Amino acid sequence: MSHGGGHKWGMVIDLDRCTGCNACMVACSAENNVPITSEDQAGKGRLMHWIRVNRYWQSGWPEPESVHIPVTCMHCQKAPCEPVCPVYATYHNEENLNAMVYNRCVGTRYCANNCPYSVRVFNWFDHKWEGPFDEQLNPDLSVRTRGVMEKCTFCIQRIRRAREQASGEGRPLRDGEAVPACVQTCPPGALVFGDLNDPDSAVSRQIKDLRRFRLMEHLGTEPSVTYLKRVKGGGA
Numbered sequence: 001m002s003h004g005g006g007h008k009w010g011m012v013i014d015l016d017r018c019t020g021c022n023a024c025m026v027a028c029s030a031e032n033n034v035p036i037t038s039e040d041q042a043g044k045g046r047l048m049h050w051i052r053v054n055r056y057w058q059s060g061w062p063e064p065e066s067v068h069i070p071v072t073c074m075h076c077q078k079a080p081c082e083p084v085c086p087v088y089a090t091y092h093n094e095e096n097l098n099a100m101v102y103n104r105c106v107g108t109r110y111c112a113n114n115c116p117y118s119v120r121v122f123n124w125f126d127h128k129w130e131g132p133f134d135e136q137l138n139p140d141l142s143v144r145t146r147g148v149m150e151k152c153t154f155c156i157q158r159i160r161r162a163r164e165q166a167s168g169e170g171r172p173l174r175d176g177e178a179v180p181a182c183v184q185t186c187p188p189g190a191l192v193f194g195d196l197n198d199p200d201s202a203v204s205r206q207i208k209d210l211r212r213f214r215l216m217e218h219l220g221t222e223p224s225v226t227y228l229k230r231v232k233g234g235g236a
């Protein structure tokens with residue numbers, strides 16, 4: 001639908017659908033040229049994931065019940081990572097994306113330290129893709145170098161591609177045409193992405209669900225990612 005006001009991208013994650021399969025993580029890494037780190041480096045807190053799936057146990061043996069929470073960049077409307085960057089490498093764009101300019105980043109890591117969601121990852125090394133894995137690198141975006149911070153972009157390259165396609169056909173972008181890799185891949189359809197400015201978009205409709213909450217909302221960061229979860233025993 002064309003609503004004339006520009007796009008404001010956002011996501012809804014339905015925790016009652018998520019099975020914790022991690023397909024979103026794999027799809028994100030493949031789409032965005034995210035390197036794989038060794039067990040040794042992971043042990044030092046140097047994992048490279050733009051989305052992670054946190055697992056919590058709600059009950060123990062004999063009936064263990066887990067809940068999985070996919071956590072990506074929240075693309076906060078009041079992002080604490082943005083004002084602390086001394087070189088303006090991370091900024092808010094006109095479409096509500098918390099964007100990164102990689103070749104401006106000087107690696108202070110202030111942004112990561114100021115992100116309450118721990119979703120920014122730092123390149124401690126120049127990562128190598130041994131053959132034949134180098135052949136699966138996505139040519140639509142760069143491979144980041146040592147000393148550069150990186151993070152989820154809501155697959156900005158896919159948003160651009162969808163927009164160019166729509167523009168080439170002389171029509172507005174339709175709901176569901178710009179789809180991040182994690183959303184496209186999720187088997188149970190737990191992730192929904194779209195334009196929050198469009199009242200008829202799937203994401204705008206889902207955001208009205210009574211199960212909604214946002215992570216660490218009390219911090220005032222105004223995340224653009226909304227979660228849905230049924231509260232057991234609460235009558236909901």
Ligand code: SF4
Pocket residue numbers: 017018019020021022023024025053068070185186187188189190191
């Ligand atoms: S792909 Fe979907 S179901 Fe699997 S962990 Fe990610 S959000 Fe959950």
